[in-house]
Amino acid sequence: MQSVGIIDIKIGNTQSLKNALNYLNCDVTLTNDIYKLKQSDKLIFPGVGHFSFGSKQLYKNKLRDFLINEIEKGKKILAICLGMQLLFQTSEEDLNFSGLSVIKGKVRKLPEIKTSKSESFPNTSWKNIEMLKNDRLLTHCDDKDMFYFIHSYYCEPMDNSNVIGYSKYNNFKFASVVKYNNCYGTQFHPEKSGKSGLNLLSSFLSI
Secondary structure: OOEEEEEOOOOOOHHHHHHHHHHOOOEEEEEOOHHHHHHOOEEEEEEOOOHHHHHHHHHHOOOHHHHHHHHHHOOOEEEEEHHHHOOOOEEOOOOOOEOOOOOOEEEEEOOOOOOOOOOOOOEEEEEOOEEOOOOHHHOOOOOOOOEEEEEOEEEEEOOHHHEEEEEEEOOEEEEEEEEEOOEEEEOOEHHHOHHHHHHHHHHHHHO
């Protein structure tokens, strides 16, 4: 049985993620204890809320350097929603706080387009992924799979080679799946995306 450490710094709705991983027969530990996280086969870094709060929590729990080191060493990590945004350098949500900077680039506010056909803001919807690369994380996904998004900001990497999947909001294309080394980020919530999300989590566990 695989062990998965969910990084718990009070920025994520962790129960649904824990339930999904238990369904996939994982040994799940929800913790901010660095020793316990090091013992886990894989790590998941979920997050919702404000970029500055997430950044402060990383410092407060002494997880910033730990995560950067684990990512550089090639540990298999999945960062979700705000967790993905915190992989980047800075965010327009609050330029006074920095992310992990393992992916060069910025987090920007989604453009608000007000027409009779425009989607609501923030982006709260089910969307598919335009896959750019054959990657093991997306092995069991296709363009018909729908994933649950809820966000006001999107990630803009300097190097597009970090992007393995795009999605659209009001025809504005943004990175919805990114990768650096063995660290992945999804702007959507796989744990809230039904069978499609479970398939993606299962693929991550098989890497």
